[in-house]
Amino acid sequence: MTKQKNDIFIQGPIPPEQIAATIxxxxxxxxIGAHSIFLGQIRADQVDGKTVRSIxxxxxxxxxLVKMTEIREAVFDKYPLTCMHVYHSEGPVQVGExxxxxxxxxxxxxxxxxxxxxxxxxxxxxxxxxxxxxxEDDTHQWKTNR
Amino acid sequence: MRxxxxxxxxxxxxxxKEFYITVVDTEELLAVLSSQHTTLNHRRLLIAxxxxxxxxxxxxxxxxxxxxxxxxxxx
Numbered sequence: 011m012t013k014q015k016n017d018i019f020i021q022g023p024i025p026p027e028q029i030a031a032t033i034x035x036x037x038x039x040x041x042i043g044a045h046s047i048f049l050g051q052i053r054a055d056q057v058d059g060k061t062v063r064s065i066x067x068x069x070x071x072x073x074x075l076v077k078m079t080e081i082r083e084a085v086f087d088k089y090p091l092t093c094m095h096v097y098h099s100e101g102p103v104q105v106g107e108x109x110x111x112x113x114x115x116x117x118x119x120x121x122x123x124x125x126x127x128x129x130x131x132x133x134x135x136x137x138x139x140x141x142x143x144x145x146e147d148d149t150h151q152w153k154t155n156r
Numbered sequence: 157m158r159x160x161x162x163x164x165x166x167x168x169x170x171x172x173k174e175f176y177i178t179v180v181d182t183e184e185l186l187a188v189l190s191s192q193h194t195t196l197n198h199r200r201l202l203i204a205x206x207x208x209x210x211x212x213x214x215x216x217x218x219x220x221x222x223x224x225x226x227x228x229x230x231x
Contacts, residue, residue, distance in 0.1 A: 067230070137230050
């Protein structure tokens with residue numbers, strides 16, 4: 011079982027190359043039979059005629075690291091995972107770029123898929139992260155999660 | 157007690173990101189801030205004292221760190 015290092019935050023967008031490299035990194039782990047990946051991308055939401063250009067993420071880092079440890083341990087306990095990797099952006103991310111990356115691996119597909127979905131939901135609900143939606147005219151509003 | 161307050165998300169449009177204040181407990185802290193900034197009234201907030209979320213008022217100790225947080229919106 012490989013547990014990642016504590017810091018899940020990446021300054022700015024998550025580069026697609028990093029996602030590819032993460033997949034490649036697991037090629038040598040021959041017990042893995044399934045990966046599940048979730049990627050969150052910045053959407054150009056329309057609000058009152060204005061279009062979102064980017065989201066600027068801010069984080070309560072100290073609390074986030076405590077919370078992430080708790081979530082990680084609970085998900086590892088619940089599912090027979092081989093690996094789990096979570097990355098979230100900090101700072102500005104433009105429309106079309108990736109801001110959230112969850113990657114789970116297991117021997118068989120069901121554990122990887124269920125764990126990935128649960129991680130996405132728990133992180134969105136429980137991690138102290140805030141998105142400031144910046145519009146094309148430089149005004150902003152604070153994102154609310156559905 | 158003199159405590160450090162850290163604010164996050166939309167609260168940073170209203171309050172400083174970090175400041176010190178002298179109060180007895182979290183209830184007094186919220187009352188003082190709400191009286192100074194009426195837009196804080198009835199706003200849903202999560203409060204953490206030294207990185208532990210609290211669900212009821214807590215008496216504060218010297219140098220405690222209180223995080224005032226609006227609902228999360230990561231992802």
